[in-house]
Amino acid sequence: MNVMDRIEAALETALARGESPSGPPLLMQAMRHAVFPGGQRIRPRLCLSVAMACGDDMPQAADSAAAAIELLHCASLVHDDLPTFDNADTRRGKPTIHKAFNEPLAVLSGDALIVMAFQALAKGVTGAPDRLGRLVEIYSEAVGSPNGICAGQAWESESTIDLVEYQRAKTGALFAAATEAGAAAAGYDNAQWRVLGEALGEGYQIADDLRDIAADPEKLGKPVGQDAANGRPNAVAELGVDGAVDRLKRLITAAVDSVPECPGREPLRAAILEETGKFLPKNLARQAA
């Protein structure tokens, strides 16, 4: 099975656990709406790519780790889209949960998706209990306080924003967790893999900021200029377009250089280069060439 099929199958397994004739139908529909069809699945692909580079000796553990990080990401999107945050009408080209269902179900489906991520780990990482503990720790740190994605979003409620902590928590935390979890799921020391995830996370955030001002709204699936409209910090505002493109390129080099020793090091480095080549919106890639 290829990487994308493994991810979709693992997500389907996780979602199916949350469904039963005895459950409230709209909540179950809302959770499915939030997860399928997906976007690029970039975090679980990164997680699985690292697990495969590390030998992938327990594919079910790696698949569960990949599903869990995507569930956490989807949960964060559902809550970020709420009226009290972005008040977004569309996401991935579809109505957001609070628009397609209602606001209570948006809060609840986000909550239930967070919980489902940890359930996926407990159900899928069996026979390797030390790995389960590490994975729960990695993901709880990546999502919660003081440095996870919730903390990242919470910086927007502060009168003074620590821009470095904000970006690192808001996007970097989940990317760092993706690489660490891929390694942990395959029985490798996760700490060594953090630099790779952090570099890719910062690169992705910069690319997102560039897309936010430059991309085609149809392709991105959400309204452009949202950061500017919400007065949020943004790498392009800080560094200018050329400065941001330059920083992105240096981060990609740092990411490729950081890959630790492992059986599949060279294919992984090649894959990172290919993947990150797609980060830049086409019009900016031409401009930067």
Added chain:
Amino acid sequence: MNVMDRIEAALETALARGESPSGPPLLMQAMRHAVFPGGQRIRPRLCLSVAMACGDDMPQAADSAAAAIELLHCASLVHDDLPTFDNADTRRGKPTIHKAFNEPLAVLSGDALIVMAFQALAKGVTGAPDRLGRLVEIYSEAVGSPNGICAGQAWESESTIDLVEYQRAKTGALFAAATEAGAAAAGYDNAQWRVLGEALGEGYQIADDLRDIAADPEKLGKPVGQDAANGRPNAVAELGVDGAVDRLKRLITAAVDSVPECPGREPLRAAILEETGKFLPKNLARQAA
């Protein structure tokens, strides 16, 4: 250390993990506001009481399980109080999170408290990996879809409410998890302990419904008549006051009878009788005597 001191210490340990000079101050304050000072801590007390009846051979595991269930409960209160649900101004005699801070921080602190619960398990249940897996499973089922507390709350978005599933999920799920987790943390088969938690949970819900129409608003710390105002199903509306009191008494007997064989069976049965004696508001206890 007595039960209440153990719970407060375990919660303090968990909260401290979420705090750092590099984190967003208001989120960290909001999380503390949601957890301290507590209410009756009834779920973690139940969890620890069961662990102690089962021999409490790994106190740190039991303490972590107790802290985790209270964190999950506090998270649910923060989200239930949101404008899109109860729109409550006060909780435990203090302003709710969205009133004391703001609505984004209420969403985020609830999310971060959910995650903190699983982190507490991963950090505290060490050296007994099978217990960690069981505890993560128990809590994820108790909170998520299709039958956890999120599902319970989500029934309120359905045009037709399954009243049995609604009550079981909304309150029973977390009580059942409390007894199951206490047993699992002490290395006992958790499934046997579910009936006790379910009976206590249904009893507590009925007592809550009775308090909702009968209690002193100052003592309860939240406005009375909230269920009626929100048009929610309620045992008193369904059975009448006398019928509800009668059902509560039968549930308490069932709970006491259900306690499985364990070293501390008799003291636990006595404690259940004493605790549940406090369920009824005083004016109704007199009326029912």
